[in-house]
Amino acid sequence: MGRRGGDWGEEARRAGEPAGSSASATDTLTERAYRDIRRDIRDGTLAPGQALRLAALRQRFGMGFTPLREAMMRLVTERFVLVSGQKGFRVAGAAREDFEDLLETRVRLELLLVPEAIARGDDHWEASVLATFHMLSRRPALDPLTGQLTPAWASAHEQFHRALVEAAPSLRMKWIWLWLFEHSERYRALMARAGGRPGDDRQAHERLLQAVLARDVTAAGKACADHAEAFLSHVRPVLWPTG
Numbered sequence: 298m299g300r301r302g303g304d305w306g307e308e309a310r311r312a313g314e315p316a317g318s319s320a321s322a323t324d325t326l327t328e329r330a331y332r333d334i335r336r337d338i339r340d341g342t343l344a345p346g347q348a349l350r351l352a353a354l355r356q357r358f359g360m361g362f363t364p365l366r367e368a369m370m371r372l373v374t375e376r377f378v379l380v381s382g383q384k385g386f387r388v389a390g391a392a393r394e395d396f397e398d399l400l401e402t403r404v405r406l407e408l409l410l411v412p413e414a415i416a417r418g419d420d421h422w423e424a425s426v427l428a429t430f431h432m433l434s435r436r437p438a439l440d441p442l443t444g445q446l447t448p449a450w451a452s453a454h455e456q457f458h459r460a461l462v463e464a465a466p467s468l469r470m471k472w473i474w475l476w477l478f479e480h481s482e483r484y485r486a487l488m489a490r491a492g493g494r495p496g497d498d499r500q501a502h503e504r505l506l507q508a509v510l511a512r513d514v515t516a517a518g519k520a521c522a523d524h525a526e527a528f529l530s531h532v533r534p535v536l537w538p539t540g
Contacts, residue, residue, distance in 0.1 A: 326364035341486040345391035403477040410462040418464035493535030
């Protein structure tokens with residue numbers, strides 16, 4: 298079934314770091330800043346194009362420039378943050394062409410990974426897909442008070458989609474898929490912040506669930522493509538109403 302277990306998403310983010318290196322105080326501060334800034338970009342708290350000034354971040358996090366700069370450079374490699382010599386660091390923009398490209402590439406990878414997961418997945422994989430679907434179906438997508446995506450739903454949504462591809466053997470393909478997933482889901486959060494409302498994804502997720510449990514590759518591929526098309530149709534008119 299290929300390599301299983303562990304957090305392959307975290308492995309992707311740490312790819313290239315020295316194996317077995319002990320964490321220093323600076324490493325710990327860098328990790329905290331990295332995770333917090335990354336979360337705020339993903340959930341739309343930090344807006345596309347917003348300047349990320351180290352002096353302001355230093356005051357916010359109560360740490361020196363070195364760990365902050367290291368955190369920012371990690372985010373630059375992930376394309377959540379952009380950097381230019383004159384303008385410094387800023388949150389990556391949100392363009393229609395970028396979103397469409399992200400989503401199309403993500404689906405192309407899913408059409409490779411999901412069939413491999415279906416072919417190789419065992420009972421434990423099926424149980425994981427079922428369990429993550431159950432958790433997702435019990436969480437409301439939007440906070441009724443703020444209208445924003447709830448962190449619990451966003452986390453459960455990612456876990457369900459990750460479970461679908463988990464049994465595929467290639468870690469690198471899954472790393473790339475997760476990177477695309479996280480970037481494309483940022484647009485969902487931005488849509489909610491702009492007043493948009495996601496459609497009822499429960500039926501789409503249930504189609505995915507039933508297709509993979511039935512080991513129906515054709516139905517699973519169609520469900521993946523339809524799910525992405527529905528996502529696109531909800532985001533596009535909200536973020537780019539004039540086209």
